[in-house]
Amino acid sequence: MFLVHWGKVSDCPPSPSDPLLPGLYVVATPIGNLGDITLRAVDILSRCDGVACEDTRVTGKLLKHLGISKPLWRYDDHSEHRDRTRLVASMRDRAVALVSDAGTPLISDPGFRLINDCRAEGIPVTSLPGACAAIVGMTLSGLPNDRFLFTGFLPAKDKARREALEELAGIDATLIFYETGPRLLKSLAAIGAALPDREIAVARELTKLHEECRRGLSHGLAAYYEAHPPKGEIVLMIGPPGETLASADDADALLREALATMKTSQAAAAVSKATGLDRKALYARAMDLKAE
Ligand code: SAM
Numbered sequence: 001m002f003l004v005h006w007g008k009v010s011d012c013p014p015s016p017s018d019p020l021l022p023g024l025y026v027v028a029t030p031i032g033n034l035g036d037i038t039l040r041a042v043d044i045l046s047r048c049d050g051v052a053c054e055d056t057r058v059t060g061k062l063l064k065h066l067g068i069s070k071p072l073w074r075y076d077d078h079s080e081h082r083d084r085t086r087l088v089a090s091m092r093d094r095a096v097a098l099v100s101d102a103g104t105p106l107i108s109d110p111g112f113r114l115i116n117d118c119r120a121e122g123i124p125v126t127s128l129p130g131a132c133a134a135i136v137g138m139t140l141s142g143l144p145n146d147r148f149l150f151t152g153f154l155p156a157k158d159k160a161r162r163e164a165l166e167e168l169a170g171i172d173a174t175l176i177f178y179e180t181g182p183r184l185l186k187s188l189a190a191i192g193a194a195l196p197d198r199e200i201a202v203a204r205e206l207t208k209l210h211e212e213c214r215r216g217l218s219h220g221l222a223a224y225y226e227a228h229p230p231k232g233e234i235v236l237m238i239g240p241p242g243e244t245l246a247s248a249d250d251a252d253a254l255l256r257e258a259l260a261t262m263k264t265s266q267a268a269a270a271v272s273k274a275t276g277l278d279r280k281a282l283y284a285r286a287m288d289l290k291a292e
Contacts, residue, residue: 026128137235
């Protein structure tokens with residue numbers, strides 16, 4: 001095993017009692033499956049002097065699961081400037097790990113101000129790679145990934161959401177957003193209006209028991225999630241312009257044609273095979289078309 005500390009490679013693992021060099025260690029933690037923590041993350045958490053975290057209960061549970069006991073300090077970017085200054089100053093002679101509730105700190109999570117202040121004060125900072133929902137979602141979706149843009153959560157208000165999507169519509173890249181179950185339908189409707197005929201992927205409960213990733217056009221996915229209200233955490237992705245496998249009208253026309261001679265499930269399967277669109281979303285759309 002090779003462990004790298006501040007650029008030095010050592011081939012013998014340090015013991016949990018060996019102290020770490022002072023500074024800040026950004027540590028990614030699992031986004032669901034507790035197995036998704038790296039050997040290096042466990043090593044740093046075992047040997048640091050304390051952990052700065054979003055929620056001491058959440059991080060306390062993770063450390064307990066790992067058999068680690070450390071002082072926990074609550075941190076968010078809105079913490080008093082005085083508290084952050086004190087935390088940064090303490091890193092002159094303490095090794096502090098920064099974690100968020102789940103995934104990679106700073107990715108739609110606190111930490112930006114802390115890193116910035118550490119760098120300004122000449123405190124060494126290192127970042128350990130690990131789980132990040134945006135990357136897991138993108139790699140699972142099968143959408144083009146040579147160029148992608150992650151923009152965090154879409155605004156909650158209708159007008160701001162529409163404007164954000166309109167601003168992103170011309171970008172030649174897969175767009176990645178974080179999303180919540182209660183807001184998914186509104187976002188799908190807004191995407192359908194601002195970026196019609198773009199292929200969408202909804203990745204839910206990544207790394208967990210009920211992990212799923214559905215692809216389709218906005219109306220098909222909306223029909224599916226109206227019938228199956230989405231639970232849990234979501235990464236929402238929009239394929240780049242020009243990558244759509246079939247337009248909404250194409251899919252409807254193909255479904256109508258197929259429904260004339262086939263059962264609903266057969267029609268959905270046939271159109272899915274022809275277009276690459278999600279079979280379950282097509283099935284939901286076919287049910288709507290039959291009801292019209
Ligand atoms: N820092 C985290 C990361 O590296 O992914 C993200 C934190 S952000 C506050 C939380 C959002 O990430 C959730 O609302 C959801 O959109 C996404 N997310 C986190 N875990 C997820 C999972 N297991 N499956 C799908 N999305 C997830």
